[in-house]
Amino acid sequence: MMKIFKTQRTLKDYLSSIQGEFEVGFVPTMGSLHQGHLSLIQNAKKRCDIVVCSIFVNPTQFNKVSDFTNYPKDSLEDIELLQTAGCDILFLPNDVNEVYQNEEKVSLELGNIVNVLEGEHRPGHFDGVIRVVKLLFDIVQPDKAFFGLKDFQQFLVIQKMAKVLNMEIEVLGCDIIREDNGLAMSSRNKRLSNIELKNALVLQKALHHCKNNFGKIGLQDLQAECFGILQKESEPEYFEICDAESLLPITEESHSENIRALTATSIGEIRLIDNIEIV
Ligand code: PAF
Numbered sequence: 001m002m003k004i005f006k007t008q009r010t011l012k013d014y015l016s017s018i019q020g021e022f023e024v025g026f027v028p029t030m031g032s033l034h035q036g037h038l039s040l041i042q043n044a045k046k047r048c049d050i051v052v053c054s055i056f057v058n059p060t061q062f063n064k065v066s067d068f069t070n071y072p073k074d075s076l077e078d079i080e081l082l083q084t085a086g087c088d089i090l091f092l093p094n095d096v097n098e099v100y101q102n103e104e105k106v107s108l109e110l111g112n113i114v115n116v117l118e119g120e121h122r123p124g125h126f127d128g129v130i131r132v133v134k135l136l137f138d139i140v141q142p143d144k145a146f147f148g149l150k151d152f153q154q155f156l157v158i159q160k161m162a163k164v165l166n167m168e169i170e171v172l173g174c175d176i177i178r179e180d181n182g183l184a185m186s187s188r189n190k191r192l193s194n195i196e197l198k199n200a201l202v203l204q205k206a207l208h209h210c211k212n213n214f215g216k217i218g219l220q221d222l223q224a225e226c227f228g229i230l231q232k233e234s235e236p237e238y239f240e241i242c243d244a245e246s247l248l249p250i251t252e253e254s255h256s257e258n259i260r261a262l263t264a265t266s267i268g269e270i271r272l273i274d275n276i277e278i279v
Contacts, residue, residue, distance in 0.1 A: 002083045004090045007098060008139045011091050015052075015140065022049035026142035026169075028133060031055040032072040032187035033081050036177040040146040041085045043174045052140050053082055054091040056099055061128030067271075072190050091140070099135055106134070110160050113247050117262055118153050118273070121237050126157055133158050137169055144170045148177070150184045152262060152275045153247065176274075184274045196267045202233040203263060207276040210241065210261040214278050219252060226261070236265040241278065 005011035015024065025048030027040045033055075044051040055078055062068035075092065082090055093099050113119075114126045137145065145162075147155045152173075159171040177185045182204040183197070192200060206229040213222055223239060230236035242249055244258035262275040 002079075002087050002090055004079070004092055006092055006094055008091075008093070008101075011089070012139060014089070018050065019141065023144070024048060024050045024052060024140065024142045026136070026140045026145045027051065027053045027087075028136050028145070028147075029053060029055055030057045030071065030187070031075060031078045032190065033078045034177075034185045034187065034189075036148050036150065036185035038081060038085045039177050040148060040174050041082065041087050043172070044144070044146050045086055047172075048142075048144055050088045051086070052089040052091065052142065053087045054093075054136055054140070056091070056093055056132070056136075058099075058128060058132040059096060060131055061125050063122045063124050070191065072187055091136075099132065099139075103131065103135060105131075106165070108161060108164055110157060110164065111246075113153065113156050113160060116153075116247050117238060117240060117242075118264065121264060126154075129154060130157065130161050134161065134165070137162070137167060142169055144172055146172050146174055149173045150176045150186065150274060152244075152260060156245070156247065184272075186272060188270050188272060191270050192267060196270065199233040200267050200272060202230055202267075203265060203272060203274040206230045206239060206263060207261055207274060210239075211276055211278050214241075214259075219250065226263070230263065230265045234265040234267050236263065237271075239263045244277070 025044030027044055029037050041051055055075060057071055059068055119126050147158060149155055155173040162169050162171050181201060183200050206226040209229055210222060210226045223241060226239045227236055230239060240249055241261045243256040244260040250256050250259055259278040260275050261278055264273045
């Protein structure tokens, strides 16, 4: 039976009674769970003895109030899904203060990876993500933490945060889980109409076009073609081909061994992100 804790005090007390004995895996979420989240729970179960999940819709990471208020919330269904997936512990705080009480503000130097792409297009977003993940890591003190690679930049930012703060937490990225038609699973997909769901396949089209034509045509032309594909069905913000560690855009002269294409585009009101490994 999954244990549910609503306060950080009771969760910390329970965890401190078992920590040391068991390896703890942590999956932080904002709820509205789908197969992508459940695959993180499965990954955590494979690698750890105890799996802790948190559901907390963090207001400080939304740069638009409407995005926060419209974010889908259904904790009863989420609890059932977690229970079935074999999650051991759920942290389900009732209000913002439960998480943010006693926050000690830290200012971190994380470099280029926080300022580009999502950092540039959603001002303040990563400040909010860093604040809440640091607080949650301090509460749960896991050995390993699991994040989906759909939010590839978020994964890099959290990995670097843990390193800079000398946290003894292994931050692991897990494969993107997709619908049969290739659409990356996201809580935001629930807000797409049937027509918008079809239009959302344009992200896949653009990313695959990039992968299939990489090295065959000039980078700038390739990027422009991918942006053009997105424009047919959506309103793209960016399509960038980057070094997968620094997120610096690659040029004809760079010698990156790991390259990723990352994109954000809006289908009607809904903003979606996705990415693909190029090499
Ligand atoms: O990816 C998410 O769902 C959120 O950004 C996270 C990591 C749970 C922090 O609120």
